[in-house]
Amino acid sequence: MKKSLQLAxxxxxxxxxxxxxxxxxxxxxxxxxxxxxxSSSAEKMVNAMKxxxxxxxxxxxxxxxxxxxxxxLSIREARKFPxxxxxYCSVNPNYPELAEKDLAAFDEANDVYAxxxxxxxxHKRPITDAGYKKAWEFANKRKLPVLLHTWGKSxxxxxxxxxxxxxxxxxxxxxxxxSCHGEWEKAVGLANKFKNVYLELTAxxxxxxxxxxxxxxxxxxxxxxxxDMPWFSYHNYIGAVLGAAQKEEDxxxxxxINAEKLLKSPGDA
Amino acid sequence: MEIKFFDxxxxxxxxxxxxxxxxxxxxxxxxxxxxxxxxxxxVYHMSQFEYSPEEGxxxxxxxxxxxxxxxxxxxxxxxxxxxxxxxxxxxxxKKNRVFALNLFPVHHRFLLKGIVFGQFFKELxxxxxxxxxxxxxxxxxxEMIYSLxxxxxxxxxxxxxxxxxxxxxxxxxxLEKYRNxxxxxxxLSLHEGSFExxxxxxxxxxxxxxSGFPExxxxxxxxxLLHSNISAADKMKVASGNLETIISGVKL
Numbered sequence: 001m002k003k004s005l006q007l008a009x010x011x012x013x014x015x016x017x018x019x020x021x022x023x024x025x026x027x028x029x030x031x032x033x034x035x036x037x038x039s040s041s042a043e044k045m046v047n048a049m050k051x052x053x054x055x056x057x058x059x060x061x062x063x064x065x066x067x068x069x070x071x072x073l074s075i076r077e078a079r080k081f082p083x084x085x086x087x088y089c090s091v092n093p094n095y096p097e098l099a100e101k102d103l104a105a106f107d108e109a110n111d112v113y114a115x116x117x118x119x120x121x122x123h124k125r126p127i128t129d130a131g132y133k134k135a136w137e138f139a140n141k142r143k144l145p146v147l148l149h150t151w152g153k154s155x156x157x158x159x160x161x162x163x164x165x166x167x168x169x170x171x172x173x174x175x176x177x178x179s180c181h182g183e184w185e186k187a188v189g190l191a192n193k194f195k196n197v198y199l200e201l202t203a204x205x206x207x208x209x210x211x212x213x214x215x216x217x218x219x220x221x222x223x224x225x226x227x228d229m230p231w232f233s234y235h236n237y238i239g240a241v242l243g244a245a246q247k248e249e250d251x252x253x254x255x256x257i258n259a260e261k262l263l264k265s266p267g268d269a
Numbered sequence: 270m271e272i273k274f275f276d277x278x279x280x281x282x283x284x285x286x287x288x289x290x291x292x293x294x295x296x297x298x299x300x301x302x303x304x305x306x307x308x309x310x311x312v313y314h315m316s317q318f319e320y321s322p323e324e325g326x327x328x329x330x331x332x333x334x335x336x337x338x339x340x341x342x343x344x345x346x347x348x349x350x351x352x353x354x355x356x357x358x359x360x361x362x363k364k365n366r367v368f369a370l371n372l373f374p375v376h377h378r379f380l381l382k383g384i385v386f387g388q389f390f391k392e393l394x395x396x397x398x399x400x401x402x403x404x405x406x407x408x409x410x411x412e413m414i415y416s417l418x419x420x421x422x423x424x425x426x427x428x429x430x431x432x433x434x435x436x437x438x439x440x441x442x443x444l445e446k447y448r449n450x451x452x453x454x455x456x457l458s459l460h461e462g463s464f465e466x467x468x469x470x471x472x473x474x475x476x477x478x479x480s481g482f483p484e485x486x487x488x489x490x491x492x493x494l495l496h497s498n499i500s501a502a503d504k505m506k507v508a509s510g511n512l513e514t515i516i517s518g519v520k521l
Contacts, residue, residue, distance in 0.1 A: 015496035035435040038462030048461060051496070206433055206459060208486055209289030231435070233461040239492030240485075 007251055008242045015235065016053035020252055022238065023259030024049070026147060026177050026202045026226025027059030029077055033066070040230040042077040046084050052234035055256070056263065057085055058147070059229070060117040064090040071102050071109075078112040086263070088117030088147050093131025094124075103138050114263060115145035115173075120156035122149070127157050128164050140169035145262055147200070150176040152183030159186035166194040173262060175200045175224055184210045191218040201254070202226040205240035212244050220250035224258055270501055274307040274491065275509035277401075278429050278453050278479030281332045282315035291315075291483040295334045302338070305487050307480070309338045311369055311401075311512065317344035318373055318407065323352050330365045340516060341367035342401060346377060347385045354389060359396065363521035369399045369427075376407030383420040394423045396520045401453075405430040411439045418447050425515065429453035429479055435460040437467070444471040451515075453479035454507060458493040465498050473503035477511050 010017045030040050039048055040062075049057060061074040071089050078085040089106060091099045106113055116139045120127045127148060139146045150157045159180045166174055179199045180187040190197045191214075199222055204210050214223055227237050238255075245251045281298060283291045292298035302310060314332060317325030322344035333339045343362065348354040362368070370393070374381045383390070393400060402409045402417075408430065409417075418424065426449065428440065433456065443450045444467065454476050458464045468476055478494060480487035494504060 012492060012495065015492075035460075036437040036463075037435065038437075038466040044462070051498075203433065205486070205489070206456070207289075207484060212289070227461075230461045232459050233464075233493055235493040235496050236459045236489045239489035242492070243486035243488035 005242075005246075005248055005251075007248050011238060011242055015051065018053065020255055021053050021055040022225060022234070022255045023263070024054055024057040024227050024229055024234075025145075025175060025224040025259055025262075026200055027057045027229040028062050028065070029059050029074070029230065030062040032062050035231070037230045042080050042085065045230055046081045048229070048234055049084055052238060054234055055084070056259070057229060058088055058114045058145075058263075059085065060088040060090045060119075060147075065092070065117070065119050065122070068092060068095045068098060070098055075109045075112055082111065085112065086114035087112045088115050088145075089113055089135075090117045090119070091132060091135040092123050093120075093129050096131045096134070099131070100134055103134060106138070115139070115147060117147050118157070119149045121151055121154055124156060126155065127161050136165060136169050136172060139172040141171070143171045143173065145173040145175055147175045147177050150178055150180045150187075152180050152186070159183050159190055162190055162197065163193070166190065166197045170194075170196055172196060174198065175226075177226065178203045179210070179214070184213055188214060188217045191222045198222050198224055198258075200224045200226045201237070201241070202228045202232070205232075205237050205244075208244070211241065215245060215250050220245070220247075220253035221258060223254050224262075225254050270505070272495065272504055273509045274305075274309075274478055275512045276302075276307050276310040276480050276482070276487070277427060277477045277512050278455055279310045279312045279482045280315045280318075281312055281329065284315055285319050288315075288483055293332075295332055295336050295339060299336060299338060301482070305491065307487065308509070309340065311340045311342050311516075313342040313344065313371060317371075318376065322346055322377065326353065330367075333366065335366070339366070340369070341365060342369040342371050343367045344377075345370050345372050345389075347379045348389050349385070359392075359521050362398075368516050368519050368521075369401055371401035371403060373403065373408045374413060375410065381409060381413045381417045390421045390424055394421065394425070397425060397515075397518045398521075399425045399427050399451075399515050399519070401427045401429055403430045404428065404432055404436070411436075414443070418443065418450065422447055423449055425449040425451075427451045427453055427477055429455070430481065431456040433459070435463055437463050440467070441470065444475055451475055451477050451511065453477055454494065455479040455481040455485055455490045458490045458497070464493065468499050468503060468507075473499060473506040474511055476507045477515075478508045
């Protein structure tokens with residue numbers, strides 16, 4: 001590997017760089033209807049994190065997103081590895097009473113909670129739907145990160161809808177999971193227009209080009225690293241970032257500086 | 270121990286809808302390979318898929334410019350139409366440094382059946398010529414591959430461009446039943462744990478390094494392989510050994 005950056009060379013040589021940790025802002029956990037995940041338990045995921053020097057993973061368990069079981073499953077698993085795991089409180093707008101209950105109990109799990117998760121394309125209600133209103137107000141009031149699943153041309157979480165919620169809830173820190181996949185131009189436009197909107201890299205990195213565009217047009221301070229863990233592998237995604245980013249500052253911003261700032265004090269990010 | 274890479278999944282040329290920094294000429298590809306530390310590559314030309322297999326195959330040979338580091342992969346169509354498979358086909362493969370074949374039955378509109386390719390596939394088995402089955406849109410479907418291998422269980426197949434959603438539920442039964450089925454590692458390495466699990470269950474001999482350049486970042490599959498939880502000897506097999514063995518076994 002004849003990469004010009006020493007940082008990239010070190011990643012290739014050692015598989016991790018001690019002073020360049022990685023924060024994964026988009027994860028899940030547990031088995032899944034459509035995919036066999038060999039490493040979906042908390043134990044195996046944390047093991048994968050250690051092998052790539054991933055310091056923190058913020059996740060929402062598949063069981064919380066794809067059933068109406070509430071967030072206890074995520075909380076229980078995160079408490080097994082409090083140093084490594086943080087939780088997004090999953091909100092399913094089809095069960096608003098459950099969401100309300102989980103939000104009311106948010107402070108009881110503030111040792112692991114880091115924000116809110118919305119999966120509107122799967123739950124089939126737009127992110128502007130009344131079923132999400134309480135969660136948005138909650139996140140806005142507390143200046144919390146909100147990880148959205150966003151997809152280009154989606155009627156549930158496409159870029160136009162992201163713009164609406166960003167305007168309405170200016171203190172919520174909106175991470176566009178998948179960066180409005182496919183509508184990269186609009187995703188960059190949103191990140192540039194709204195101080196509280198950020199790009200996120202899950203499912204972005206399996207194609208050359210978009211990340212280079214993000215860095216060039218939105219700047220690396222607006223980009224968060226994410227993998228959908230246990231969907232995508234750390235070394236594969238780290239390699240992709242190293243393939244795209246040409247400056248050490250950009251790599252460090254994407255891997256940990258932005259996330260450390262956000263998790264430490266969401267209001268100041 | 271230095272690991273040498275022999276990439277099984279690269280194309281030359283550009284896509285009709287635009288490509289991000291592609292390699293149009295052999296010199297551009299070789300420069301990129303040098304930067305990455307990839308020694309050799311099995312390559313096809315995007316025009317074989319998007320424009321015309323007949324013209325694309327010619328473009329591949331012209332673009333490869335006889336480089337000894339590049340090994341051609343032509344696209345085939347049903348022998349009956351005589352567009353590609355004509356007299357002295359294997360002689361022309363040899364003359365033009367073509368060591369593998371691929372096909373895209375959905376995009377090129379034919380069926381992957383014995384009635385179409387029967388005698389020809391028997392010849393591929395005899396000559397140990399690898400057939401690359403791409404799962405990209407317009408390539409093959411899992412039903413097609415299952416049906417194909419049911420008819421030709423000894424066919425040497427490299428399944429490439431595996432889907433973004435994990436495909437182990439499709440691939441593991443094929444690896445279990447057919448000894449000449451291989452997986453290309455590019456997207457396989459994207460899926461957490463799948464690469465290691467495939468090797469643990471079926472052996473490192475069944476996975477072949479591929480990057481997917483220019484659509485994918487070669488650095489992704491490379492970093493993953495270099496730091497995966499398999500032995501150094503297995504890494505060598507995947508990175509280049511398996512493809513070297515396949516290519517050296519081809520009889521043209």
